[in-house]
Amino acid sequence: xxxxxxxxxxxxxxxxxxxxxxxxxxxxxxxxxxxxxxxxxxxxxxxxxxxxxxxxxxxxxxxxxxxxxxxxxxxxxxxxxxxxxxxxxxxxxxxxxxxxxxxxxxxxxxxxxxxxxxxxxxxxxxxxxxxxxxxxxxx
Amino acid sequence: xxxxxxxxxxxxxxxxxxxxxxxxxxxxxxxxxxxxxxxxxxxxxxxxxxxxxxxxxxxxxxxxxxxxxxxxxxxxxxxxxxxxxxxxxxxxxxxxxxxxxxxxxxxxxxxxxxxxxxxxxxx
Numbered sequence: 001x002x003x004x005x006x007x008x009x010x011x012x013x014x015x016x017x018x019x020x021x022x023x024x025x026x027x028x029x030x031x032x033x034x035x036x037x038x039x040x041x042x043x044x045x046x047x048x049x050x051x052x053x054x055x056x057x058x059x060x061x062x063x064x065x066x067x068x069x070x071x072x073x074x075x076x077x078x079x080x081x082x083x084x085x086x087x088x089x090x091x092x093x094x095x096x097x098x099x100x101x102x103x104x105x106x107x108x109x110x111x112x113x114x115x116x117x118x119x120x121x122x123x124x125x126x127x128x129x130x131x132x133x134x135x136x137x138x139x
Numbered sequence: 140x141x142x143x144x145x146x147x148x149x150x151x152x153x154x155x156x157x158x159x160x161x162x163x164x165x166x167x168x169x170x171x172x173x174x175x176x177x178x179x180x181x182x183x184x185x186x187x188x189x190x191x192x193x194x195x196x197x198x199x200x201x202x203x204x205x206x207x208x209x210x211x212x213x214x215x216x217x218x219x220x221x222x223x224x225x226x227x228x229x230x231x232x233x234x235x236x237x238x239x240x241x242x243x244x245x246x247x248x249x250x251x252x253x254x255x256x257x258x259x260x261x262x
Contacts, residue, residue, distance in 0.1 A: 102145065102241065102243075103145055103205050103238075103241055103243045104241050105205075105208060105238065105239055105240075105241055106208075108206055109174070109175060109204070109205045109206030111144065111145040111174070112174065113172065113173065113174025113175060114145075114146075114172070114173050114174060115170065115171070115172045115173075115174075116154055116155060116158055116170060116171040116172075116173075117155075117158045117159075117162070117168065117169060117170040117171065118170055118172070119170075119190045119191040119192065119194075120192075132185060132188065132213055132214060132215060132216065132219065133213075133214040133218075133219035133222070133223070133224045133227065134184075134211065134212040134213040134214050134219075134224065134227050135211075135212045135224055135227035135228035135230070135231040136180065136181065136209065136210065136211045136212070136231060137209075137210050137228075137231035137232055137234065137235040138208055138209050138210075138235065139208050139210075139235035139236070139238045139239040
């Protein structure tokens with residue numbers, strides 16, 4: 001940008017006509033936008049690609065023996081997965097193991113008998129002739 | 140037979156409470172047996188009912204055999220005068236519906252409540 005243009009921007013209206021000022025401002029804005037876009041595109045790419053430009057290439061630095069050994073292999077690939085499986089299975093079975101067994105129709109009755117408000121032990125049997133009513137139901 | 144409790148403490152307390160309330164309200168004795176029944180259901184239930192002795196006449200016994208999926212309501216002579224077989228059948232139907240859904244304690248509580256309501260207050 002010329003010194004004149006900046007003066008125009010600072011002073012608002014200078015000796016130059018207002019249409020020229022508007023044209024120059026538009027050009028300036030376009031250039032700034034182009035520069036921003038160019039920087040925004042190139043800088044992240046270059047930053048991400050920085051390792052490729054390194055002088056000394058580093059492939060991860062695996063300098064020791066790559067073999068795990070039998071013990072570690074078993075630990076990593078057998079013991080830990082099996083342990084995780086058992087823990088998850090245990091957690092899944094925990095609620096039903098903790099809950100009280102409840103009655104389900106069709107399943108055999110596996111509980112002891114219970115008589116609420118039952119007869120006293122010394123009660124003598126009622127006469128067999130006493131008529132009785134009632135009802136029955138199945139489910 | 141492996142013993143255990145089919146009811147939680149809360150259900151147990153609910154059943155005992157409803158039996159007590161029903162007995163107080165009606166003056167009849169309400170009793171509930173839950174468990175295995177051997178032999179003919181009606182005969183066994185009547186034999187159990189007669190074990191109440193002199194009190195048997197005013198006793199309403201509910202025998203629930205979850206293993207056989209069968210329930211029996213036995214009313215004594217005095218109780219039968221206030222509790223028609225029709226009312227008993229209605230209570231039995233309601234109970235069996237609850238039992239079929241797996242709600243043993245709820246069915247017993249409902250049944251006893253219905254029977255007590257049908258029997259009404261002592262004259």
